[in-house]
Amino acid sequence: MKSLVAPNPGTVDEARRPERTETDTAAARRTPGAGGPLASFARFVLLGGSVGVASSASVAVLAGLMPWAAANALITVATTLLGTELHARFTFGTGRAGWRQHWQSAGSATAAYAVTSAAVFVLHLVRPSAATLYEQAVYLGAAGLAGVGRFLLLRLFVFAGGRARPTKRGTGLAPTRRAGTQVSALFPVPAV
Template sequence: MSTSDIWVGSNPISMVGTRSAGFAATRLRALAGDGAFAQLVRFALVGGASNILYFAAFLALRGDGALVANAVGAVLSTILANELHRRLTFHAADRVNWFTAQWEGGGLALVGLIASSAAISALGFLLPGADGLLQAGLVIAVSGIVGGLRFVALRGWVF
C-alpha cells in the first residue's frame, strides 16, 4: 500500500490518477448539460461532422458545377445537422418533431446557402480559375460565420 491509497471500509482504494479522472469526468458531464457553452461545443462538433458530408458531396459533384455541388452538399449536410442538433446539441427530440426541426432549421440554412452561393459567384468572378478546394474552403469559411448566427437563432427560436 502506498501513501496515495486510502481505506474505505476494510479495502484500500488507490487515489493515483483520481484527480485527473475526476476532472475529465466532470468536464464530460458539463458538456452533456444544457448550458450555452455545452450546447455551443456540441453545435461545433455537429457542424464539423456535417461539413465533412458537405465537403465530400461538393467534391463529388463539382463536375456538375460549383453552384449545383454547393446546393446538394448544403441540403444533405443540413438534413444531417438539423437532426443531430435536435437530438444531441439541444436535447429537443421530445419537444421538437423531425419535420419542424427540418423546416425551421432548413429555413435558417437557406440563408447560409444564399450567402455561400453569393461567395462562390463572387469568387468565380474575381478568380475565374479557382479550383474546387478553394471554392469549398471559401464556402466553409462563410458557413462558419453563418453558423455562429445560426446557433443563436436555433437556440433561441427553434429548440
C-alpha cells in the same frame, strides 16, 4: 371514493416514489445534449463542423457532375436534414426533431446556402480559375460564419421551446398531490 389504480396514501408503493421538486423535474426532462450555451455551442461546432467538412467534400465531388450551385443545393438539403436531427438530439437535447423544427431549420439553412453560394460566386468573379483548394477554403469559411448565425437561430428560436416543454405521462415522475384530491395514473379521483 378510492382510486382503483393509484395506491393509498402512505403505502409502500407511494413511499418508493418521492415527490420531486421543480429542479428535479427539469433535470429529468433534460437529455445529455442539454446544457448551457457554451456546451451547446461546443457540440454544435463539433457536429456541425463534421457535417460541414463532409458536405464540403461532397460538393466538390458533385460539382464535377453538375453546376456548383446545384451541387451545393443538393448537399445543403441532405445535410440540413441530418444536422437538424443531430442538433435536436445532441446539441440542444430536445429529442427527435419534429416537422416544425425541420422547416425552421430549413429556413436558416437556406440563408446559409445563400451565404456559401455568394462567397463562392464572388471567388469565381475575382479568380475565374480558382483551384479547388481555394473553393474549399472560401466555402468552409462562409459556412463557418453562417454556422454562427444558425446556432443562434436554432438555440433561441427553433429548439428553445423543447427545453421548457412539460413532461408527458409515463416518464416515471411521481404524481402531483393536491389538497382534497388523489391523482391516479389514469384519471383524477376525489379523495375521501
